Amino acid sequence: QSALTQPASVSGSRGQSITISCTGTSSDVGGHNYVSWYQQHPGKAPKLIIYDVSHRPSGVSDRFSGSKSGNTASLTISGLQAEDEAYYYCSSYTRGTTLYVFGTGSEVTVL
Amino acid sequence: EVQLVESGGGVVQPGGSLRLSCAASGFTFSDHYMDWVRHSPGKGLEWIARVRNKANTFSTEYAASVKGRFTISRDDSKNSLYLQMNSLEVEDTALYYCTRGGFSYGFGLADYWGLGTLVTVSS
Numbered sequence: 001q002s003a004l005t006q007p008a009s010v011s012g013s014r015g016q017s018i019t020i021s022c023t024g025t026s027s028d029v030g031g032h033n034y035v036s037w038y039q040q041h042p043g044k045a046p047k048l049i050i051y052d053v054s055h056r057p058s059g060v061s062d063r064f065s066g067s068k069s070g071n072t073a074s075l076t077i078s079g080l081q082a083e084d085e086a087y088y089y090c091s092s093y094t095r096g097t098t099l100y101v102f103g104t105g106s107e108v109t110v111l
Numbered sequence: 112e113v114q115l116v117e118s119g120g121g122v123v124q125p126g127g128s129l130r131l132s133c134a135a136s137g138f139t140f141s142d143h144y145m146d147w148v149r150h151s152p153g154k155g156l157e158w159i160a161r162v163r164n165k166a167n168t169f170s171t172e173y174a175a176s177v178k179g180r181f182t183i184s185r186d187d188s189k190n191s192l193y194l195q196m197n198s199l200e201v202e203d204t205a206l207y208y209c210t211r212g213g214f215s216y217g218f219g220l221a222d223y224w225g226l227g228t229l230v231t232v233s234s
Contacts (some may be wrong), residue, residue, distance in 0.1 A: 001175075003155060034218040045208070045224040046156075052215055057222060062117035089156055093218050100220050102156035 001096050004029065004103035006089070011109040020106045022073040022090035028101050030071035034093035036068055037075045041086045045101045050075060077108070085110050113223045115209045116159060126200050131228055133192040133209030141165060141187040141190040144213025147194050148221060148228075151205035158220065160194065170233030177203075199232045206230075 005023040012018040022029065022037075029035055037050035048057055050066040053073060063078045073092070073104055090103035116193045119131040131147070144167075160183035161172045171183050182195040192209055206229050210221035 032218075034215065034220075036220060038221070045226050046221070047224070048222045051219055051222070091156070091158075091220055093220070098158060099161060099172050099174070100158035102158070104155055 001094065001098045001101050004090055004092060004101055006106045007111065008078075008104070009107045011111055013075075013111045014080055014082065016066075016080050017078045018080060018108065020073070020075045020077075020088055020108070022103045024071050024073075024092055024094075026071060027096060028071075028092040028094035029068065029073050029090075031070070032093060035066070035068060035073045035078060036087045036091045037064075037073075038091070039086045040089065046089065051111040066099070080110050082110050084108055113211070115211065115225035117209045117225045117228035119208060120207065120230045122233060123199055125199060125201055125232055126196050127232070128195070128197045129199065131194040131196065131207055131209075131230070131232060132152045133225060134193065135190045135209075135211075138211070140185075140190040143211050144217065145183075145185060145192045147183060147192075147210045147211045148208045148210050148224075149203075149210065150203035150227070151202075153202075154205075157205075162192070162215065163217075167217075181185060185220075195210070201227060202231050204230060204232045 038046040040046040052070045054066040114136045116134045159174045162183045206227040208227045209225040211223045219233045
């Protein structure tokens with residue numbers, strides 16, 4: 001089972017919006033709506049920020065939003081802030097040799 | 112506050128064994144599915160095992176990469192999750208996270224994570 005494909009790095013200026021893509025196949029991302037996104041700051045545990053493609057857990061800023069089209073899911077961060085600098089990973093439920101597959105991870109830099 | 116605290120990591124030789132533990136608090140442990148996820152420089156994040164709750168007969172699932180070598184288990188009386196790792200390989204070197212799963216009709220993964228415990232397999 002191959003990892004989902006994410007851009008290695010994405011950058012933007014404070015206040016701008018950026019979008020991180022997560023490309024899979026019809027067996028994972030494209031096959032259902034169980035796609036999640038996680039934020040990880042260095043030395044910290046990952047944090048769930050989006051689940052079921054577009055739902056935010058309680059307490060997560062509404063500057064984070066998720067969507068999906070075909071085999072590609074996307075995370076958009078609006079009004080980019082310094083604290084958004086982190087690694088972001090997508091994941092998807094799948095059925096194959098594994099139950100879940102993760103993305104390759106994207107480093108977000110705020111310029 | 113939900114807390115997941117892993118322990119048991121260390122350095123082990125190829126072919127050796129290790130048992131990881133995860134102490135859970137701040138939620139009704141017995142209600143939830145639990146998963147182990149690992150993170151290595153070479154493979155990135157990788158889901159490796161799940162144990163469901165009593166209502167779902169404590170059923171388990173494994174990634175192909177660990178099936179037959181690793182065993183996930185839980186003790187609801189101790190609010191604890193375990194991962195018995197046998198026949199360890201160099202490729203198993205990673206930071207191992209305990210995570211809570213099973214939300215969203217059982218399909219959700221990792222709404223809470225521990226800080227991880229480091230396993231190094233080296234001769």
